[in-house]
Structures are given as structure tokens and as C-alpha cells.
Amino acid sequence: MKIEKNSHIVTAAAPKRKWKERAGFLFKFLLGLFFISPLLIGFVFSFVPSEYLNNLPALQTILDNLTLDNYRFILDYIPIFRFLSNSFIVCAIIILVQVLFSSFAAYAFSFFKFRGSKLLFQLILVAMMIPAEVTVIANYLTIQNWNLINTYIGLCATSLLGGTSIFMMRQSYMQIPKELKEASLVDGCGDMRFLFKIAMPLTIPTIASLAIFLFISAYNMYFWPMLIAQNTDMQTIQIGMAMLVGTENVEYGHVLAGAMISIIIPIAAFIIGQDYLIKGMTSGAVKG
Template identity: 40%
Template sequence: MRADVPHGLRRVGRYSLLALVSAVVLFPIWAVLMQAFKSGPDALNHPESLLPTNLTLDTVRAAWTEGELGRALFNSVVVAVVVTICVMLVSLLSAFAFSFLQFPGKGVVFVAFVATMLVPAEVTVVVNRRTVESWGWLNSYQGLIIPSLASTFGMLLLRQMFLQLPKELREAASLDGVGNMRFLWEVAAPLSRPTLGALGLFTFLGTWNAYLWPSQIIKDRDHRTIQIALEGLSGAQINRFNLVTGGLVIASLPIFAMLVVFQRQLVRGLTAGAVKG
């Protein structure tokens, strides 16, 4: 029985640590939710309170109306979906080329691709904006979408997955007369579905939360993404300073729903290429 005491204490310690970490992670979410469900006067008079005097959706409704979040949500969905699909497709093709095909300069091109990850995105913003402006793509969907169609991270993630596939699988397909594209779509792509799902989720989240690039090229209200619309709410009058939290709740709902639905695919995708077998 004495031998069970240290084990029990360790178990209590682990659960206590998990509870503490969970509280630290969930506290900001709880604070935002409570501010969003306060009325304007309640938030102004009791900003430190974590419980509203009266629960109300007035702040959320006001954020939706005054920030024109419906249009912004539509723009964000269009941009995020198109970018996600294109990134998955481009990453799939490039990863297949670097994994299974042989061509002159393959190693040099691969190193050049990887080297682009060393350059912070902020460094290229000014040059990219000038390029987009010269093409007449300011305040347009193509200006938001086209510069984000390729992902070195996505290529590396899928390449690692392809390298785990048995070489005998590709050799057997070649003996059966299966060409490269058919092997990609009928064999490699289905086997990499969990990794593709994780890449798609990461890409969607990154595009949805993007602020720097949209803020540089979008100045009209018709093409604003949700993050730019939230910035507009931050300039609201002082007695409605919790208006931004109402907008945050609206902007977070699609992301929260995606994470709840696809969390298993996310974990499977990130661990699919971790162990060779």
C-alpha cells in the first residue's frame, strides 16, 4: 500500500499540472467571451469583471452590423478556400516531383526551395506589394490569393510522407504500366490523405488569420477580410470598446468548428510520416 502512495502522488501532480496549463490556456478565451456578452455600459463600468451583470448578444449584433462582418466573412471564406485548395494541389505535385522524379539540378532546386523558408515574409512585403500594384491587383481577390498559392512547408510535409512509401510500391506500379500522374492520383495521393488534411487545415487557419498582407493591398470595404474588418471595429467609440470582442467571437466560430471536426485528422496528418514502417 505504501508503494502505491508515490504513484498516487505522481498521478495527482500530473493532473494538477494539466489543470493549471488548461486554466492558463482557457482563461483568455473565457475573458473574451465574457466581454463579448456584456452590454456597452457594463463593459465600461466593470471592465475587470469576468462575469457580465446580464448576458446579452447586443455587442455581437452590433459588431456584425457596424463592422459589416457578413461581407468580410464571405471574403475570408472565398480567399481561404481557394488558397487552401491551390496550396494542397501545388504542394502535392512539387512533393511528388522531388520524391519520385529525376531531373537535372534536382538537388539545387530543392535546396533553393528550402532556402526560401529562411527569408521572413515581412522582408518581401514591400516588393510583393509593388509587383501586385503594377499588375493592377490592389483591392482584388487575385491580389489576396495568387501570392499565397505555393507553400514550401507543404511541399516538405508531403515529400516526407512520400519518402515513407515503400520503393517496391512504385516499382510494382511501373511494371504494371502505371504512369507518374496515375500513380500520383491513384496511389500516392490517397495514401497521403491524412497529411493532406493537416496541410489543408494549417493553410486555411493561416490564411484566415492573415493580417499583414491583406492590410497592405486592401483599402476598400468590398474586399476586406475578417481581420481587416476587426481592425475597423477597434476604432469604435470609447463607450463600446468591447465591440472588438464581439467581432472576435464571430470570427473565431468557423475556426473553432473546423478544429473540433478535424482535430483527429490534424493529429494523424502530423504523425503520419514520423515513423517509417
């Protein structure tokens, strides 16, 4: 009798638990839909002519006037692919150099014992708190003196190393057992071989997370490329899209079409790599 009573309680609780799960899923879905609603509205309005967007159009007006003219204008009159290629080149340089340099620095902080290592690492953490705007003038004068205006190196120079990437890689390397390093040394594996053959492959989630983080940050840079890329041929996608905003009349349809083209790439990168991004951000949260 006791077993039958317990089984009856479990059976009665099962529908209630399923109802809670469905209600929770519905709440999360509606909350997510609320957060992305501006993006969805902008996507729909990008197919509407600008003359209907000066005031909030009715739904029937939107459905009756859907067109691809805004996107045709972007492709015909704006060198969108040139801007995108510039952004991709800048992102690739920043990601490759910063991942490599941060790996070197993080490896030294994790596996080498030298005088002043803790103080040096603390200075790196302090440097992370300094706003980039504080050093803009000094950096610009340096790039100008080096004749790097309108060059890819000038666009990337201030982003080739960062305290955040060093911190993330160090926390990830701290998870590697020291016994593994000692065993590799006994087998004749040097530091550089251990780094490239063992340490970096073991921290692929962190590297992927760092690469996605750097890609989104570099792709969305605006102020620094605006200073350095003074020629149209060297401008990135964010600067190019700013050209669509006129001083007098703003063609909202063209602006929204350009925004949709420019935003789809970082959104795709985030969706594809969100698992790696979460793993990399939480790596080293316990140890270190």
C-alpha cells in the first residue's frame, strides 16, 4: 500500500512538473523575443521605402510596399564589399597577433617563476581598467609620426595586445597540471614545443572564445578607424555605414539596409561560437 501511495504521488506530480517546464520555456521565449524585437523591426523596415519611414507606418502600408530598393542602393552606390574586406583584414590581424602574444605572456606567467611576476601581472590587470579614450591622442600622434595613417598596421596597432586576452589565457593555462609540464621536460619537450603541441591544443575553447570576443570588438571599432582611415579605400564597415547618415535628410531605409548587412556577420559569429564563448569565459573560474 505504501509503494502504491508513493507511485500515485509521483504520477500526480509529473503533469505539474511538465506544466512548469512549458511555462518556463514560454516565458524565456517571450523574453528573448522582446530583446530581439528592435532587430526584427529594423529588418522588416529595411525593406520599406524611406518616404514611409518618416512616420511610423501601418502594418498594411509595410506589407504593400516591401521592396529590395534599399539593398540595391547599398550594393550600387556604397563600396560595401571593400569596407567588409577591410574589416575582415583588420580582424584577422588583431586575432592572430593578440592570440599569439597573449599565449606567450600567459605561458610565462603560468609556468615560469621569476622575480616581479606577480607585480607585473597586477600591472596588466590595472592597465585593463584604463579607458582607451585616455591614450587616443598619444597613440594617434605616434601612428602619425610613423607614417602609418591609412594602413592596416595603423588600424591594428593599438589592439595587438590586451590585458583581457592575457588574463583569459593565463587562467586557462593554470588548469594544465604541472605534472604534465614536468613529464614533457623529462621526455625532451622544450617550452615552445610544449606550448604549441600541448598547451594550446588543450585550451582550444579559450582560444576560440577569445577569437570571437576579439572579432566582435575589432569589427565594431568606430572611433579609432575614423581617425586612421582617412581614405575611402581603407575605411572599415562601421565607418562606411556612417556615410549613409546625411547632414540634412536621412534615408532611414538605406541606413537600416546597411545596418542589417553589417550586423549579420557578428551575429552569425556569436551564434556559431556561443558555446566556446561561454566555456572560455568560465575557464579558470575555480583555480588560479
